[in-house]
Amino acid sequence: MSDKHLASQFDDDLNNISSKLMEMGGLVEMQVKLANQALKSFSLDQLQDIFDAEEKVDLLEVEIDSELAAIIVRRQPAARDLRLLLAISKITTNLERTGDESHKIAKRIRSIVELGEARKIALGDLHAIFDMSASLIHRALDAFARLDVIAAANIYKEDDLIDREFKGFTRKLITYMAEDPHTISSSLDLLFIAKAVERIGDHAKNIAEFIIYIVKGTDVRHSSLTHIESVVQ
Amino acid sequence: MPEDLPPLFSRIIKSLPVIKHPLLLMVGGVALAAWGGFAIFDLRSWLGLSLLLGGWLGNRWYARALADWLDRARDKPDALPPRLDDTRRETAERVQRLIRKQRREIEKIEADLHNLRSALQASPNGVVILNEQQCIEWCNRTACEHFGLDSNRDILQRLTNLLRAPMLVKSLEERNFSEAVILESPLSKASHPLCLEARFFPYGQGRLLMLSRDITAIEQAEAMRRDFVANVSHEICTPLTVLAGFIETLQHLSVSEGERQDYLVRMASQAARMASLVDDLLMLSRLEGGEPPDAKQWTDAQNLFMRIEADANALSAHMAGQNAPGHNLVFTGMDTAVEIAGAAKELQSAFFNLVNNAIRYTPPGGDVIVSWLVKPDGSADFSVRDNGPGIAPEHVLRLTERFYRVDSDRSRASGGTGLGLSIVKHILKRHEATLAIASVPGQGASFTASFPAHRIRLAEAEEVAYNNHL
Numbered sequence: 001m002s003d004k005h006l007a008s009q010f011d012d013d014l015n016n017i018s019s020k021l022m023e024m025g026g027l028v029e030m031q032v033k034l035a036n037q038a039l040k041s042f043s044l045d046q047l048q049d050i051f052d053a054e055e056k057v058d059l060l061e062v063e064i065d066s067e068l069a070a071i072i073v074r075r076q077p078a079a080r081d082l083r084l085l086l087a088i089s090k091i092t093t094n095l096e097r098t099g100d101e102s103h104k105i106a107k108r109i110r111s112i113v114e115l116g117e118a119r120k121i122a123l124g125d126l127h128a129i130f131d132m133s134a135s136l137i138h139r140a141l142d143a144f145a146r147l148d149v150i151a152a153a154n155i156y157k158e159d160d161l162i163d164r165e166f167k168g169f170t171r172k173l174i175t176y177m178a179e180d181p182h183t184i185s186s187s188l189d190l191l192f193i194a195k196a197v198e199r200i201g202d203h204a205k206n207i208a209e210f211i212i213y214i215v216k217g218t219d220v221r222h223s224s225l226t227h228i229e230s231v232v233q
Numbered sequence: 234m235p236e237d238l239p240p241l242f243s244r245i246i247k248s249l250p251v252i253k254h255p256l257l258l259m260v261g262g263v264a265l266a267a268w269g270g271f272a273i274f275d276l277r278s279w280l281g282l283s284l285l286l287g288g289w290l291g292n293r294w295y296a297r298a299l300a301d302w303l304d305r306a307r308d309k310p311d312a313l314p315p316r317l318d319d320t321r322r323e324t325a326e327r328v329q330r331l332i333r334k335q336r337r338e339i340e341k342i343e344a345d346l347h348n349l350r351s352a353l354q355a356s357p358n359g360v361v362i363l364n365e366q367q368c369i370e371w372c373n374r375t376a377c378e379h380f381g382l383d384s385n386r387d388i389l390q391r392l393t394n395l396l397r398a399p400m401l402v403k404s405l406e407e408r409n410f411s412e413a414v415i416l417e418s419p420l421s422k423a424s425h426p427l428c429l430e431a432r433f434f435p436y437g438q439g440r441l442l443m444l445s446r447d448i449t450a451i452e453q454a455e456a457m458r459r460d461f462v463a464n465v466s467h468e469i470c471t472p473l474t475v476l477a478g479f480i481e482t483l484q485h486l487s488v489s490e491g492e493r494q495d496y497l498v499r500m501a502s503q504a505a506r507m508a509s510l511v512d513d514l515l516m517l518s519r520l521e522g523g524e525p526p527d528a529k530q531w532t533d534a535q536n537l538f539m540r541i542e543a544d545a546n547a548l549s550a551h552m553a554g555q556n557a558p559g560h561n562l563v564f565t566g567m568d569t570a571v572e573i574a575g576a577a578k579e580l581q582s583a584f585f586n587l588v589n590n591a592i593r594y595t596p597p598g599g600d601v602i603v604s605w606l607v608k609p610d611g612s613a614d615f616s617v618r619d620n621g622p623g624i625a626p627e628h629v630l631r632l633t634e635r636f637y638r639v640d641s642d643r644s645r646a647s648g649g650t651g652l653g654l655s656i657v658k659h660i661l662k663r664h665e666a667t668l669a670i671a672s673v674p675g676q677g678a679s680f681t682a683s684f685p686a687h688r689i690r691l692a693e694a695e696e697v698a699y700n701n702h703l
Binding site: 018022026142 | 366381383386387390391393394395397398399402417419423
């Protein structure tokens with residue numbers, strides 16, 4: 001966001017709304033991190049923080065959207081500025097959903113801890129997937145701040161890896177359930193958690209797509225990796 | 234250049250290459266005026282006009298040359314100004330001096346700035362300078378390592394766009410800098426945790442200096458302290474509960490004399506357990522806080538080992554009970570006449586702790602081999618090997634931590650306080666020795682204390698004879 005406009009007030013508006021988006025991103029990132037820690041330790045201590053952050057994230061989403069409308073009406077932006085504002089609008093939606101996914105995970109963790117059966121299931125794979133998606137969200141937000149399309153393309157690539165790992169973990173859960181029916185209810189909870197984690201990765205990927213859209217002006221949604229790489233080059 | 238030409242003429246010829254352009258312009262101007270003006274003016278006014286035009290053009294060229302030279306002066310302050318008449322030359326040289334002076338000043342300021350930044354680079358803390366909009370203006374390498382910043386790319390990036398930890402954002406938004414913000418670094422990994430403390434110092438008009446410091450070790454120490462207090466309380470609480478239970482029973486219930494004796498015996502054993510725990514704790518704190526033992530004080534190893542051997546046999550017999558066979562205790566190399574530099578009491582405590590562990594954790598009938606080996610280079614190893622259950626690799630590294638138990642029920646049942654190996658580690662450290670633990674689960678474990686050569690010496694013959702004589 002270094003390109004200067006004649007109207008520096010407009011620059012301030014854009015910077016402020018970007019910062020607000022990043023603030024929202026910070027909250028969502030914290031939610032994801034706390035959910036990840038809670039899953040690793042199976043402790044309920046910090047789940048309340050996830051629920052509390054949820055309210056702030058929702059407030060910020062509404063606030064950012066109304067500010068976006070105000071900027072568009074007042075400044076009538078074009079080209080890159082318009083793309084930036086459109087992308088911010090979409091990214092807020094993605095971030096808000098990421099927050100929702102963490103919220104879901106927190107609720108499932110609570111139910112698992114109350115049931116107490118999940119300790120029989122090896123969760124190393126799930127932890128690895130969770131670490132990856134948490135890092136993707138973090139890097140997607142970094143890439144937005146720096147408008148770094150190369151980093152965005154890498155995120156796109158890594159999301160495929162998460163999807164593959166998710167499938168592997170699902171298969172593993174099936175074998176657990178087939179072996180010991182007592183694990184079914186925890187396995188279902190874990191399945192929902194894994195799905196939510198996988199969705200977090202997808203949201204990171206969406207954010208990466210909007211970064212490419214802002215910088216290059218090409219909509220790369222639903223296109224192949226080779227296309228994205230050729231756009232980014 | 235011909236020497237005999239008159240000075241004025243030679244000057245003109247010398248300056249020909251330089252004044253070529255104005256000369257050409259002058260001639261061109263004259264020709265132009267001649268062509269256009271001939272028809273209108275008479276010869277005299279025609280000549281005057283031509284000279285005027287030529288002079289004007291020449292003057293313009295001078296001005297342009299001077300401007301070009303000034304443009305270049307920024308990069309090449311030593312380039313000579315173009316050849317001009319004296320007045321203008323003087324002006325040009327003054328300008329040149331001014332530029333040189335300015336340039337020297339800039340160089341000095343740049344050098345100062347460079348020095349200042351090098352000093353900030355050398356700081357062990359992360360340093361980030363933020364402008365009025367809280368954008369990063371400069372950051373040092375440590376800050377880059379702490380926060381994953383890029384000192385080129387992230388300049389003029391808003392800090393909170395990259396450091397999005399809600400606590401930090403809140404502190405910056407409210408401009409409340411009274412307290413430090415503790416945050417986990419974005420680069421922190423489970424294998425390499427990185428916990429940071431960031432402080433903001435406002436200065437100038439709305440500008441900020443952010444200092445960050447790595448507090449991972451402090452946080453870990455704090456966590457260890459908490460664990461330690463919790464462990465000690467737990468260890469003391471268990472026998473205390475048992476004691477309190479018996480006391481209550483004796484107070485409120487009438488019990489037979491036989492039961493009363495039984496209770497008292499059990500109470501005594503719990504009290505002894507608490508006492509041994511307190512002893513161990515005191516010993517640890519003495520070992521940690523105290524001065525290292527005098528390196529000039531030599532302890533006779535033979536004597537030491539004799540006592541350990543006797544204690545070990547007694548312990549093994551006690552463990553096995555009346556009729557069962559004890560452990561196969563093998564002592565080798567115990568008769569080497571050497572001396573170890575250090576405190577006899579501490580060394581005995583360390584060695585016996587190792588032997589004690591081996592006997593307690595190896596079932597009766599198992600082998601415990603205690604050996605003392607002075608190596609050719611003068612260093613020596615005291616090692617205890619058993620063929621007990623062994624220790625799984627994930628526990629080996631943490632064995633010397635206080636209250637670390639591989640299997641809490643069993644070790645407490647065997648009467649351990651959970652501090653033995655910490656004590657061994659500390660004693661050996663004070664004697665410049667190291668403890669090596671090797672184990673294959675299911676096949677046994679070996680603990681080896683290695684002493685450096687300068688801590689070992691052969692016992693002097695007369696002294697040994699004298700001791701034997703006594």
